[in-house]
Amino acid sequence: MLKIARRNLEWLPTMLAVIFLCAQVAADLYLPTITSDLINKGVLKHDINYIWHMGGMMLLVAAIGLLVAAGNVYFASTQAMKVGAKLRKKIFAHVLNFSSEDVNKFGDSSLITRSTNDIVQIQNVMVQVLRMMLQSPIMLVAASVLAFNREPRLSRVFWISLPLLGVAVVLIMYFAVPLFRSIQQKTDRINLIFREGLTGVRVIRAFNQDQREQERFRVANEDYTSTSTKAFIIVSCMFPVMTLILSFTNVGIVWLGAKLIARMTMNIGDLIAFMTYSTQILISFMMLSMIFVFIPRAQASAKRVNAVLDHPLTIQDPQSPVTVDPNQPASLTFDHVSFRYESAEKLALNDLSCQVKAGQTLAIIGGTGSGKSTLVNLIPRLFNTDSGTIKVNGEDISKLTQHDLHRLISITQQKAVLFSGTIRSNMQFGLPHASDEQIWHALKVAQAADFVKDAGGLDAVVEQDGANFSGGQRQRLAIARTIIKPASIYIFDDSFSALDFKTDAKLRLALKADPAMKKAVMVIVAQRISTVADADTIIVLDDGEVAGQGTHAELKAHNRVYQEILDSQLKGGHKNA
Known part of the structure; x- marks a missing residue:
């Protein structure tokens, strides 16, 4: 007192x-x-x-x-x-x-x-x-x-x-x-x-x-x-x-x-x-x-x-932070990254290394509990790595302030979170002074423009947690909010799970065609093979371990875990896909 x-x-x-x-x-x-x-x-x-x-x-x-x-x-x-x-x-x-x-x-x-x-x-x-x-x-x-x-x-x-x-x-x-x-x-x-x-x-x-x-x-x-x-x-x-x-x-x-x-x-x-x-x-x-x-x-x-x-923050900004030019070429590098949750005996992620550059897509796939979301949460530094380094645009994220790091990253979390207000106010979480044209562009890329028009346009009311929209609609609005923010790294953490296959395919094609995405790195976490098949690099996780890494064709031909996932989703798909 x-x-x-x-x-x-x-x-x-x-x-x-x-x-x-x-x-x-x-x-x-x-x-x-x-x-x-x-x-x-x-x-x-x-x-x-x-x-x-x-x-x-x-x-x-x-x-x-x-x-x-x-x-x-x-x-x-x-x-x-x-x-x-x-x-x-x-x-x-x-x-x-x-x-x-x-x-x-x-x-x-x-x-x-x-x-x-x-x-x-x-x-x-x-x-x-x-x-x-x-x-x-x-x-x-x-x-x-x-x-x-x-x-x-x-x-x-x-x-x-x-x-x-x-x-x-x-x-x-x-x-x-x-x-x-x-x-x-x-x-x-x-x-x-x-x-x-x-x-x-x-x-x-x-x-x-x-x-x-x-x-x-x-x-x-x-x-x-x-x-x-x-x-x-x-x-x-x-x-x-x-x-x-x-x-x-x-x-x-x-x-x-x-x-x-x-x-x-x-x-x-x-x-x-x-x-x-x-x-x-x-x-x-x-x-x-x-x-x-x-x-x-x-x-x-x-x-x-x-x-x-008085609780000390586990994620602290460095005393002498470095600055990153947001206009420099985008890149994302994992260098022997390992992570363990507090009090856990086993590593949640073990010795992961990978590098992707501007215009490329990194996909992460694996079973439930394999470490996909853990890996994604390490990029914006929601957790500190136990060992190894993660670099964004060539700089170690531990040397950046959280403000500067988060400015370079735009993310759609696994659970689509919408705030009470309007569609416009939710979109402006990504870009505070976004114009209507920018918002409509992001909604079109996210395949959300049609149902937004039907709901009443940008001033349509969004109830708490987006309760007046379906799961797929909430995901597309969350994706649009991610797209509208200028960033070097765009992360989609299992954010296509509530979409049907047709909408999923159209959305991914729109993302690849978008000029902003061509200058950035895309990270997609998914459960479905069809969502990650056209990625430049696919990381297959199994119980925290990297079970495979490569393109869809390479993993389909040689990786057992990837083949099992393919088999479970498409009967005989690894033979015919």
Whole structure:
């Protein structure tokens, strides 16, 4: 919490909040003194002018207290909300730079919880810190001193009430704090199940697992509810306990004060002032104890947020990066590249070497889990290689900044991702200032122009995840977005899988004929032989190993793995193709 406060609070508004708070406490503490003087010197002596004078003073002090309290609330709340806004901004910016390995360490649902629920907990406590946590100790100490100075003999009542309050607070914190800490983890669990249910709703329905998923969510929801209920029941016990102790304290003060008044050793105004101070002391103690109950939950949230913000990026830009001229001839080189996922015993990719130049197409084919997507993810440096080097346009990608490297690469991922908006806005992800002519050209190459016209043109609405388009249409829109970006390397990671054979063939012919593609390197990952057959170089992967490399004709004639893939797709195809 202290680290977050130090990094994100603005010192001037924070100081103003503290100054206004001190002024509010001073006004609250001055009112009992005015009340005492009004009764002792005005009411008891029947001095109407003094009563009017002190009454006006009370109104003035109360008005000042109201104004400074409003100032404190304004600066405290705005600072707390700004801290939340800064944290969300920092987390979002930091997570965008995460590699896939970094994201997997936290998990999608946990990152969402940390950037929403956890930050809300921090915001709430930050307001309370700038309000009650500063106000309560100041009020507690100042009211105690003033009460003792007003009537030391009545202070004996606090010798019993304050220890009782202390014991009550310690017991409540002992039982409540662990529950509040576990609530955040249970929130992660609910978000995970809910997110899986939303993203996998079609699979759930297809396998008739609605009841199973509802039961899984019910168990997690009831677990969260049960823990939260226990925590808040325990915390809610504080108010009746505090009220009971406060009531007995006031009874004790009145009983003891009545004896002193009967002996003519204390004025009635002093008793009323002391009772007001005692109420302020006990309420301040109660407010302070409430803060200490909720701070552990915010502290747990702060640790979770700091864990994200302080997490070192596995992909770091070099200290002395080199620059690459995007206009120089394109090339892609793999030089003995090997890669292993974290904690994996076996290499996911082992000793791969290959080189392709501008105008050439590199195709990658292999069975499921053979390492195709792993190889593709190494090119834009979404992972670091274990050994070997990858060069783009003649430069080692580890010597380039990620910004410069990604500027040279345009990629269609295995899962076509579209953003809510319009077709135009999605295309402009690839080229922010793309004209309509450029967008239509990319759509025509991607064989998407016809259905885009039918949908209403470039201003047609794209729902979240492109839900209003079919799988093949989403893939073609994603391909068009890749094509529209000027790049040296164009990567298509199994992005033709949802296309029929006719559309697949037309799209590949359009890509080969496109002038921009003739100056760049194309990397195509595919499962179908027909998609990769006309590539200049085909790499056959089998369980992370390079099982073969060459043209379609060469692999068809001599490579066993390639022949098996060919056989599985075209009966006898390796003999007749």
